[in-house]
Amino acid sequence: MPDDSPTTPETVAPALRPATRAVHAGRPARDPDAPLNTPLTMAATYVGGGDLEYGRYGNPTWTAFEDALGSLEGGRALAFSSGLGAVATVLDLVANDAVVVAPRHAYQGTLGQLGDLQLRGRVQSRLVDIADTDAVVAACDDAAIVWIESPTNPALEVADIPAIVAAAHEAGAYVVVDNTFATPLLQQPLDQGADIVLHSATKFIAGHSDALLGAVVTRDPQLYDVLKGRRDLLGAIPGTLEAWLALRGLRTLHLRVERSQANAVELVRRLEAHPAIERVRYPGFGAIVAIEVAKGPLAADLLCRSTRLWVFATSLGGVESSLERRRRWKGEATTIPESLVRLSVGVEDVDDLWDDLVQALDQLG
Known part of the structure; x- marks a missing residue:
């Protein structure tokens, strides 16, 4: 007898391409x-x-968002109140005095939490150049967690994820990959062997600068249960409206990433030829670019305050383009150049974005 049951996106999800799953998963x-x-x-x-x-244990709106993000990352997702709520929950699993290997350049909140935990004697943190694979592998000995950002924030270094995963697992460590910058459309760390993928869903996933949300994704059922148990106990749960907004934003993730990445590639090409720019950092994918202004930090500050279209703001991943000098934050790593300006490229017309940057750069003299 033929199977007359309806074919829906849910029943064929494994065969669907990421752009289609972004639209249909979690319906x-x-x-x-x-x-x-x-x-x-x-x-x-x-x-x-x-x-x-009880409301702290689950919500149908959270579940829809988790289903959609989990489908894109290839695992099972848990939503949190913020990216830092997700970070704190993962680090809470580490035993007292255990070693956490992490990038020296990373999300400031992650490094801040590691620094606080080390100061209180909870963990030992080993900060490494994540792009130096040999150094990372050497640091894995006796580690409980190896934390990866790739690309890093804001230096945009790229890690060799499979090589680091192999070394970390050989040492008995879990691997966590912050995939906020790349998004699941450009990089899927679980397919490369990572144990946990983490997102500040506030950024590209939600994509409209209007929702604070974090998430973790794993394929390990036991690890999922442990993480959910910690979320239930610690209460780092997402708001219902925030989860709904993030799900709505995720529906257009593929379109936003495609447009913003195309804009970033073109802007990088033009910026590399501009005399006011000493260095352009770009990993070759994604929508985040970092530039080092030739005349130093005061000129970089002037640039950030002279744009008319680009928004001077500290977040990233929205439809609107934004920029900021990262060393204005006292917690930023001292190895980040004083004149580095991080650009989050949005979906506007690239010529308008360029015209605005040029008029601001021209003011630097």
Whole structure:
């Protein structure tokens, strides 16, 4: 007998390409008169006897977002109140006095948490140049976690993820990859052997500078249960509206990444020829670019305050282009040049973005 059951995106999801999964994963069942989008479920309390029981343990809106992100990363996702909430939950799993290997250039919040934990005697942190594979491999001995950012924030260094994963696993360590900059469309660390992928979903995943959210993704069922148990206990849960906004943003992730990356590639080409720029850093993919201004930090500050279209702001990954000098933050690594300006390239017309940068660069003299 032929199978007359309907074919839906959910039933063929493994065969779908990432752009299609971004649009269709995490949708409600296609029942007559069912909503096309997962609705906001504003509930702190549920009727007893089911799987949810209480609002801190789960929410249908969170689940829809987690299903969609998990589909893109190839694992099972958990949403958190912020990227740092996700970071804190992962680091909470590390035993007292255990070793965490991490990039010397990384998200400032991650390095801040590691520094705080080390100061309190909770962990030993080993900061490495993540692009120096030999140095990272050497640091893996006795490590509990090897933490990777690739590309790094804001230096844009790229890690050899498979090689580091192999060394870390041989040493008995878990590997966590912060995939915020690359997104699951440009890099899938679980396919390269990583144990956990982490996102500040505030950035490219949500993509509209209006939702604070974090997430982790893993393929290990036991690790998933442990992480969810810690989230339930510590309470670093996402807001329902934030999860809904992030899911809505994720629907256009492939379009935004395609456009912003194309803009970034073209801007890099033009910036490399501009006399006011001493160095352009770009890993060859993604929408984040870093430039070092030739006349130093004061000129870099002037650049950031002279643009009319580019927004002077500290976040990234939105549809709008933004920029900032990173060493204005006292917690930034001293190995980051004082004149480095991080550019988050948005989806505007590239010629408008270039015209605005040029008029600001021309003011530097």
